[in-house]
Amino acid sequence: AQSVTQPDIHITVSEGASLELRCNYSYGATPYLFWYVQSPGQGLQLLLKYFSGDTLVQGIKGFEAEFKRSQSSFNLRKPSVHWSDAAEYFCAVVPAGQGGATNKLIFGTGTLLAVQP
Amino acid sequence: GAVVSQHPSRVICKSGTSVKIECRSLDFQATTMFWYRQFPKQSLMLMATSNEGSKATYEQGVEKDKFLINHASLTLSTLTVTSAHPEDSSFYICSARDWGVNQPQHFGDGTRLSIL
Numbered sequence: 001a002q003s004v005t006q007p008d009i010h011i012t013v014s015e016g017a018s019l020e021l022r023c024n025y026s027y028g029a030t031p032y033l034f035w036y037v038q039s040p041g042q043g044l045q046l047l048l049k050y051f052s053g054d055t056l057v058q059g060i061k062g063f064e065a066e067f068k069r070s071q072s073s074f075n076l077r078k079p080s081v082h083w084s085d086a087a088e089y090f091c092a093v094v095p096a097g098q099g100g101a102t103n104k105l106i107f108g109t110g111t112l113l114a115v116q117p
Numbered sequence: 118g119a120v121v122s123q124h125p126s127r128v129i130c131k132s133g134t135s136v137k138i139e140c141r142s143l144d145f146q147a148t149t150m151f152w153y154r155q156f157p158k159q160s161l162m163l164m165a166t167s168n169e170g171s172k173a174t175y176e177q178g179v180e181k182d183k184f185l186i187n188h189a190s191l192t193l194s195t196l197t198v199t200s201a202h203p204e205d206s207s208f209y210i211c212s213a214r215d216w217g218v219n220q221p222q223h224f225g226d227g228t229r230l231s232i233l
Contacts, residue, residue: 034221043123043210043224044161090160105151105212105222107160 002027004093006108013081014116021076021111023091031093033074034105035065038088047089050074061085086115120144121213123225131233132203138196138228140211146191147213151222152184155208167194201232 005024013019025031032051036044048059055067065076074091091108120143128136140150149168153161165186167173173186183205185197194213198205208229212222 036224041208041227041229043121043226044212046221046223049221104163104166105161109160 002095002106004091004106004108006089006091006111008111009109010112010114012114012116015083016080019076019078019081019085019113021089021091021113023074023076023108025072025074025091025093027072027093027095029096030067030069031095033065033067034092034094035059035063035074035076036090036092037061038090038110040087044090047076081113081115083115083117086113088112119215119223121147121211121223121225123211123228125228126226127229127231129231129233130201133200134232136198136201136230138198138209138211138230140194140196140213140225142192142213142215142223145213145215147194148191148216149214150188150194151212151214152186152194152196153210153212155210155227157208161210164196198230201230203232206230206232 003026007022034049035047037047038044047063048057050057050067057065063078067074088110090110092105122141124139152164154164155161163176164179165173165175167186167188169188169191175181188194208227210227212224214220214222
């Protein structure tokens with residue numbers, strides 16, 4: 001079945017440490033890929049997106065993500081985490097062929113990030 | 118740019134009341150808007166896709182007579198929860214996308230709906 005998987009429900013890192021959040025998808029063709037962040041009680045903010053081209057994508061707030069076709073992954077990384085990064089992170093995809101039409105996002109289950117001082 | 122405003126941010130009302138939630142794109146024209154529902158500690162579930170000037174497309178299992186969607190202009194979509202009951206209590210989030218291929222969705226801040 002087509003799906004988006006975020007294996008880690010909850011992650012805790014120390015402030016200043018590096019971060020990697022995992023995302024895997026199972027679609028026949030490479031979908032459009034996104035990472036969103038949600039602070040408590042708020043909507044979602046787009047961190048970065050991948051459609052094609054360079055597989056290393058730079059986003060806002062110092063985040064980056066790397067698309068690896070062979071692993072069907074799109075992991076989010078940040079070299080040094082700040083306390084303000086504590087939030088929930090969602091990986092999402094738009095299945096291939098729908099980018100210009102419905103652009104229907106399929107979300108992963110999310111990873112809750114806690115940052116220790 | 119790409120700001121989406123959602124109003125109200127929180128609603129508390131009695132069972133049987135109908136509640137209207139507005140979603141506006143402030144600095145772009147949104148040909149397509151989306152409505153999501155999010156349960157506590159869960160991901161977003163797409164309820165419906167709304168295209169300006171046409172009927173909304175509802176996801177399987179979503180009652181269209183319960184969740185009325187109107188997308189009357191390129192900057193405004195509304196979701197009305199009719200005759201709301203406690204099981205309708207949830208966090209509702211809208212998003213909007215600009216015209217063109219590969220445009221991402223931009224999200225509002227959500228509406229916390231609590232039905233007593």
